[in-house]
Amino acid sequence: MNLKFYPSIVTKGLVLLWIAGLIFSGGCYRHPSAQSLEYEANAVQALRIEINSINWDE
């Protein structure tokens, strides 16, 4: 059985468009809510020192 597939230029174009769509809608998509927590390493360090230096039991 001859199963060779000869897509027309239109089909080729559509397939490429579909794949490009997949890439840009899925692969690179980031939900707007995906705002990661920003922090400053120096501030984190300083805050940890402050928090640990306080005697919270008092």
Add this chain to the structure above:
Amino acid sequence: MKHVFPKLVFSTVMVLLVGCGRSPEVAYKLNSVELLKQEKLFLDNGDHFDDSYKREIGSILTAVFGTPNDPLLPVLLKDDDPVLRVINSQHVARSAGPVNRDYTQVRNGLYRQHCAHCHGITGDGHGPTAPFLNPYPRDFRMAKFKYKATPLRSVPTDHDLTDVLINGVPGTAMPSFRTMDGDQIAALVDYVKFLTMRGQYERFLMAELSNLDQGEPLIDLALAKQYRVMLEVREPTQQQQQQLGQLEEKHLDTMWSVVGARLIEDVIARWVDADKNRTAVPSAPNAYSRDDRDHQDFLEKGRRLFYEKGNCAQCHGDTGVGNGQLENFDDWTNDWIKTPGVNPFYPNSYREFTDAGALAPRPIKPRNLTEAVYRGGGQPEEIYLRIANGIEGTPMPAAPALSSDEIWALVAYVKALPYSRTYHWPAKGVNANQIAR
């Protein structure tokens, strides 16, 4: 040109598989919805908080709770810190990090493997699958849990959270994790508590912003540094001593109000001795049993309560199918849709919130009691607790006016509702004589 197309498709597929770049490091997310809500509530129309606050809140949270790959317990008190009685740090480490097995073949990264795709890395109920689920996955950050044996405004017990993990939530996408061993379940329970504390503390920090002048930091690190420098001064003059006293008072006041009081008293202390808040369930009266000769009268009593004193029909509908009140929202949604200018039925009015990460609001449906699907468990004792205590975060109220006998009668009626054809109850009414025996 002959094989250009297959090659092109192949290379495109390869690019697709590889992806567009490196995955970003796993990080907790900022509660942008809460921040936007605070802006809408407290700033002039359209104004935003200074961008520095996002970084400062991020820094405080990271200092106290760490990162998903390196979580920390907020241990503040040296002796008998309450958080150590509430959460096991090894459990947190085991649940939080990346998925792997350690050298003893113990599985790590349990939360990421089993929970994060729905509940999100941050526990915000907004993992990648969340928008497609109905109901939405739980957002832990409000410290509210629906199915528990404790009263409203109390946190659940470990036993309650374990029950949800073991049994799942029937009628929702939350599956049962019965196949996991006890240690794994306990690790996940502790991490859920950890994310809850972290999220609640983040909300408190954001609520503090409205008390500050724009740009004024939550914690003034420059002042803290000045205080540390002054502490180092040997043989200070009287003026320096006075200055040190003032700095100390201001610094410690700030640290207590932003960190100590909020974390220890408002966030962590609620979880200590949660077991003591458990509501006791009295034994069911004999008439609850179907074999008892007074059972039919008991059911009729429950039916009357359903329509009259209990007022259950108002939401659950005259026939119990859950069609009484269809325009209510749960507390997780009400939290932001009550912001002025937002109408949950007009998407344009809440676009900013959904852009910030809120899930589109959906009204909460009262349970269809004729389906015999009970999200919080179908054991009579579990239904008793939900009637007695209400369901946290939902319009289902507690029933302090009902006696335990009356609650048991309601339980009997609710449990019988799926089989109402057997009982030939009239659609609505309270006339016992109409009931076929």
